[in-house]
Amino acid sequence: MTANSSSQLWIYDTTLRDGTQREGLSVSTEDKLRIARRLDQLGIPFIEGGWPGANPKDVQFFWHLQEEPLSQAEIVAFCFTRRPNKIASEDPMIQAILAAGTRWVTIVGKSWDLQVTEGLKTTLAENLAMIQDTIDYLRSQGRRVIYDAEHWFDGYKHNRDYALQTLETAIASGAEWVTLCDTNGGALPHEITGIVRDVMQAIGQNRFQSPIPKLGIHAHNDSDTAVANTIAAVMAGARMVQGTINGYGERCGNANLCSLIPNLQLKLGYECLEDSKISHITEISRFVSEVVNLAPDEHAPFVGRSAFAHKGGLHVSAVERNPLTYEHIEPEKIGNRRRIVISEQAGVSNVLAKARTFGIELDKHNPKTGQILQRLKILEQEGYQFEAAEASFELLMREALGNRQPFFEIKGFQVHCDLVQGEETTSALATVKVAVSGRDILEAAEGNGPVAALDAALRKALVNFYPQIAEFELTDYKVRILNGHTGTAAKTRVLVESGNGHQRWTTVGVSTNILAASYQAVVEGLEYGLLLHSQAEMALIANS
Numbered sequence: 434m435t436a437n438s439s440s441q442l443w444i445y446d447t448t449l450r451d452g453t454q455r456e457g458l459s460v461s462t463e464d465k466l467r468i469a470r471r472l473d474q475l476g477i478p479f480i481e482g483g484w485p486g487a488n489p490k491d492v493q494f495f496w497h498l499q500e501e502p503l504s505q506a507e508i509v510a511f512c513f514t515r516r517p518n519k520i521a522s523e524d525p526m527i528q529a530i531l532a533a534g535t536r537w538v539t540i541v542g543k544s545w546d547l548q549v550t551e552g553l554k555t556t557l558a559e560n561l562a563m564i565q566d567t568i569d570y571l572r573s574q575g576r577r578v579i580y581d582a583e584h585w586f587d588g589y590k591h592n593r594d595y596a597l598q599t600l601e602t603a604i605a606s607g608a609e610w611v612t613l614c615d616t617n618g619g620a621l622p623h624e625i626t627g628i629v630r631d632v633m634q635a636i637g638q639n640r641f642q643s644p645i646p647k648l649g650i651h652a653h654n655d656s657d658t659a660v661a662n663t664i665a666a667v668m669a670g671a672r673m674v675q676g677t678i679n680g681y682g683e684r685c686g687n688a689n690l691c692s693l694i695p696n697l698q699l700k701l702g703y704e705c706l707e708d709s710k711i712s713h714i715t716e717i718s719r720f721v722s723e724v725v726n727l728a729p730d731e732h733a734p735f736v737g738r739s740a741f742a743h744k745g746g747l748h749v750s751a752v753e754r755n756p757l758t759y760e761h762i763e764p765e766k767i768g769n770r771r772r773i774v775i776s777e778q779a780g781v782s783n784v785l786a787k788a789r790t791f792g793i794e795l796d797k798h799n800p801k802t803g804q805i806l807q808r809l810k811i812l813e814q815e816g817y818q819f820e821a822a823e824a825s826f827e828l829l830m831r832e833a834l835g836n837r838q839p840f841f842e843i844k845g846f847q848v849h850c851d852l853v854q855g856e857e858t859t860s861a862l863a864t865v866k867v868a869v870s871g872r873d874i875l876e877a878a879e880g881n882g883p884v885a886a887l888d889a890a891l892r893k894a895l896v897n898f899y900p901q902i903a904e905f906e907l908t909d910y911k912v913r914i915l916n917g918h919t920g921t922a923a924k925t926r927v928l929v930e931s932g933n934g935h936q937r938w939t940t941v942g943v944s945t946n947i948l949a950a951s952y953q954a955v956v957e958g959l960e961y962g963l964l965l966h967s968q969a970e971m972a973l974i975a976n977s
């Protein structure tokens with residue numbers, strides 16, 4: 434990155450402060466440290482770590498970073514201006530941010546007259562004094578200051594002169610950056626463009642009698658335009674981009690850095706991160722969602738699992754010829770990947786693409802290709818869903834092509850359940866009869882439910898022939914009633930996720946009987962695990 438070039442942007446991550454203001458998101462000090470270190474590795478220049486005077490976790494977080502500092506990022510402590518009619522040097526909050534020991538601090542202050550008189554219950558003049566005293570004092574203590582102008586856009590719309598006076602005060606007191614905040618998230622891109630341009634002009638006309646500060650933008654997503662608003666602000670002159678990983682934040686969230694960074698760098702040519710770091714965006718999005726214990730948004734632009742998933746046959750056919758036809762960027766650039774989804778919306782191209790990923794040779798002139806597609810569509814009409822159960826689709830494909838390996842044959846099963854009135858626990862007993870290599874085996878096993886009992890009995894019957902089965906586990910079980918209005922005649926779809934410690938696969942079963950649907954999915958899960966094992970063994974032999 435060329436320092437200070439006109440296209441350079443400073444990314445300011447506030448996941449650890451505004452991000453944690455999201456309802457349902459709570460992190461420990463340890464979690465915050467893990468995220469900070471990961472953002473540091475990514476090359477984010479400013480990381481807002483929290484509000485040291487507001488809670489003990491944030492105090493601890495800054496202590497830890499004093500002991501073991503980040504490698505390149507500036508860790509920033511956040512706080513509001515001193516309280517009305519008090520002295521900045523005596524304000525415990527201000528003392529707490531000094532104790533955090535950071536080089537940079539961010540001070541949030543009021544820009545909107547209504548917020549001053551109604552929210553703070555003080556005068557417009559006192560608000561200006563609060564901004565001035567706080568920044569003056571922090572500067573006197575050797576801190577570099579970023580000033581977050583809260584409610585900037587609403588303030589500007591209601592009383593432009595006063596809003597500009599607040600900025601002027603912050604700048605005159607020594608704030609090096611002023612960040613225009615769309616705190617309520619109500620602004621639209623054209624308003625942002627006009628207002629940022631006006632502020633840039635006021636700066637250009639030297640309305641502010643002090644060194645020219647740099648402008649930042651902090652947008653909330655209440656109008657679903659936080660990313661667009663941030664881009665508009667940058668194009669109008671802002672150079673600091675505040676946002677959060679995955680757009681976490683108060684109410685509807687903040688501008689999502691996982692979308693902003695690729696848009697700004699890959700499409701608009703701004704410099705946000707080193708080029709080599711951009712490909713880690715998807716990984717960091719998933720890392721942060723894992724640490725904060727929120728399911729990743731599969732449909733998130735750029736980084737979601739479905740962001741480059743192609744389902745419609747027309748799309749797949751064209752993408753197979755040239756990905757540009759249905760992709761706005763190459764997924765690999767941001768560390769994501771293209772996926773082809775198999776479903777009733779598929780065409781021959783989806784089937785061929787899947788065959789390729791399964792390592793099966795198939796071409797469009799093979800009559801089996803059309804037959805597989807038709808079978809897929811009929812089964813989906815019956816209630817199967819293969820997009821989440823690709824292992825079952827591979828077995829279906831192998832069956833149609835005559836190369837499904839007969840690892841075992843189920844000759845019958847029975848399940849008996851005990852439900853005792855008034856008791857919370859249930860127990861089930863399953864009996865299975867299985868044939869392997871011409872031998873019949875009868876086994877029984879218990880479980881705390883019918884599916885667990887059936888799974889256990891099948892493994893017991895097969896493990897002597899296939900010891901690898903001991904490593905298989907049933908990791909998830911999902912049931913969906915497909916046509917509920919038909920009561921007990923309704924069809925049930927069961928999805929079973931299985932694993933072997935290093936791979937996971939999903940199989941599907943459908944029936945009017947929940948046990949039969951579960952049985953089908955569990956049996957295919959075991960069969961697919963055996964197929965993976967035999968493929969791995971064959972690969973080993975081929976490579977030896």
Ligand SMILES: CC(=O)SCCNC(=O)CCNC(=O)[C@H](O)C(C)(C)COP(=O)(O)OP(=O)(O)OC[C@H]1O[C@@H](n2cnc3c(N)ncnc32)[C@H](O)[C@@H]1OP(=O)(O)O
Nearest residue numbers: 484486487488513514515516517541542543552553583616
């Ligand atoms: C736009 C933003 O997202 S800014 C960040 C917002 N984040 C948070 O609020 C999370 C952390 N907050 C907290 O832990 C608490 O709210 C604290 C510790 C900051 C304050 O707690 P309390 O002292 O109990 O006050 P409370 O939260 O009820 O009310 C806020 C107080 O701050 C005052 N205040 C609000 N903005 C400012 C400001 N810019 N400068 C100075 N004081 C302010 C309010 O007037 C009110 O004070 P009052 O009750 O004496 O009139």
Ligand SMILES: CC(=O)C(=O)O
Nearest residue numbers: 541581583584614616
């Ligand atoms: C500072 C901040 O979080 C806001 O104004 O939204």
